[in-house]
Amino acid sequence: MKLTVVGGGSTYTPELVDGFARLRDTLPIEELVLVDPAADRLELVGGLSRRIFARQGHPGRIVTTGDLDRGVEGADAVLLQLRVGGQAARERDETWPLECGCVGQETTGAGGLAKALRTVPVVLDIAERVRRTNPDAWIIDFTNPVGIVTRALLRAGHRAVGLCNVAIGLQRRFAAHLGVAPAEVHLDHVGLNHLTWETGVRLGGPSGEDVLSKLLADHGDTIAADLRLPRPVLDRLGVVPSYYLRYYYAHDEVVRELGAKPSRAAEVAAMERELLEMYADPALDEKPALLARRGGAFYSEAAVDLAASLLGDGGSPYQVVNTLNGGTLPFLPSDAVIEVPAAVGPDGAAPLPVPTVDPLYAGLMANVTAYEDLALDAALRGGRDRVFRALLAHPLIGQYEYAEALTDRLLAHNREHLAWV
Template sequence: MSVKVVIIGGGSSYTPEIIEGFIQRYDSFPVSNITLVDIEEGNDKLETVGALAQRMIAKASVPIKLEWTLDRREALIGADFVTAQIRVGGLSAREKDERIPLSHGVIGQETNGPGGIFKAFRTIPVLMDICEDIHDICPSAWLINFTNPAGIVTEALLKNSKHDKVIGVCNIPFNMKNSVAEMMNCYPNEVQIEFLGMNHFVFGKRVFIKGVDKTQEVLEKLMKKEIDFSPANIVSLGWSAEFIQSLQMLPNPYHQYYFQTDEVLEKDLKAFRENGTRAEVVRKVEKELFIQYQDEALNEKPKELEKRGGAYYSDAACSLMVSIYNNSLDIQTVNTFNKGAIPDLPVDSVIEVNAVITKEGPMPLAVGSIPLSVKGMIQQMKALEELVIRAALTGDYFEAYQAMVMNPLVPNEKTAKILLDELLEAHKQFLPQFN
């Protein structure tokens, strides 16, 4: 049986990683066709990445036909799986998401705080259009979204688009499992973490090694700072023993924005003064990567790709597609409808949760009520996500203002208005719904 995968955002520097994933999994996921899609502004990168992907496939001697195009609707014909890895406005937009908040003494980060809100505002309408095309052209295809903010985007699509076969993935649960495995001297597939919460605001409630509850042992090592599961884009500040002892759960790297706000802001401002925004750092990394990609002797994913903060997103996405295709009934961590897995949140809200992966999609596993220590924050963050989605779809100024005011990283309502107005002006080219 032939399998066609369409990669939207195919000119991304991450694409060699997902190509490597398909090659490694060919025996269990026999992809016959891969089509890379991008927009006109990304054509040069698309040509470069396409040529590298072609060399990788030739080296592996797998019978995969690879194409690349700027015609999205043509590419979608016959697709079984579609992945989305887009960045509306490119790194220039990310730089504004980071620089403008920092200029007002607010954390500037691309998926949290004001920057995350505006990335969602730019991204949701574009992915709504993509879902419209998928529903019209290949309605049975699964959309695997790892465009950030992944949880918000996935909820927006599942609730508001015509296409309901949408699953979000993130590399943070993957990173956390691998870090625990390293710390506990075992294989990652022997680690199972019970996740509770939403994308970038998820906690590890319990940790099992080979089916045995090792939560306390892992927490003790975390208190002794024997573990660091931060991706390349987040410098870990470490956690106090008191915080971990009281929390009794694994925090994820993004939690430092909320629980160590002053320290993170100080660190980010220092980095901003010395090296510019994270977007500027990434631009340099990407430039170096694409110089390598253009080398006709290169026929594998370069190690330097792991310097990107989103490294291993593709691994999670590939594993998910393999399990859907094979009806594997294994457990993976995905962004999908709650369906009662967390009774304290609406059943139709999207959470990041362990789920049994079937050919019909994910079946979320019950994780129980939210511990009182983080219940209020998780419910607030979920309400914030809903406000962001509403504003992104309606273009209503006051709904956008509500979202900005309710964000825990925005200190007060006056700063919220300043940030909202400056970011709306800075991004107006990519926010037609607000004009």
């Protein structure tokens, strides 16, 4: 089995490699290819990755290359984890929206649109090159904004599934609260990428006992603190929103907080410099503890699970993924990409039935889906008016003065990445 990681020079790759090494019985990789144009980073990450495999006794071969076509040739699955523009672009995404009184975040709001505009054309080019060399390969997208990017891939006819670590992170936390193994916890997880709610927490599988109310009663204070939301909000909702919902439920509070401290991008950039210094140590043969603060917890385990199921070699029967809606959520278009539990196998991901969704969540999902339609149109066809329309449609913006000012700033900060500007 050959698996290729595009963006393999990321400082987070050793976490992924550690998962591949630990879970080799689930996903028996013979060749792992790390592709990245940043040769210096790739050499450091690749060296540590080989040492991790050696330490854990993994027999697979790790190859590093800056040649995308060579890297994806013959791959059974290609995992995308790229960041167009790097941390410098992320820094801008997180700062210029604040100048207009809007949330500055890399996947949500105006910053998320900027990332989509930079990313979608690049990802589609990569996917076309994968299809030319191996049309049967699966593409696993971990590149944000996952919902929009996955929708672009599926619309273009690629064999693609989107992956996010929010659900597996909550599953692990809930399992710890309940004192059970993570595999025993099934989430009634519904929404769009980075816009999801846990409407049930079941033990044993999709039809198991729902213990969400008990979980909230016994551990609501801890869960609320993790989400940085008041406990009474969780009690009134009766569900657990993802931490991204704080950008909607406490928008103005978040804007004030973000404006009063260094950006997350600046923190990550400093962390990456320290990590790369660690990776250069030839004695290091395991992922450093600092990597846990980098983000993406449990990403490696989710990626192994998904790849194993798609390639027919194992994996959990049900996984939370980003895939086509079809008729799963009847209030959304059939070609929308939703994030829900699905049965995953060699033919792809089939969403499980979802109970009727409360209008409180359905309305916001429909609004953000409409924004994603416009965002994808802007990413594919360009044009200032399309960017403005997408910003105006976003529920975190929604005022024409904000949309105008944000459009100007988005274009000014992204000219080098947008061919049509």
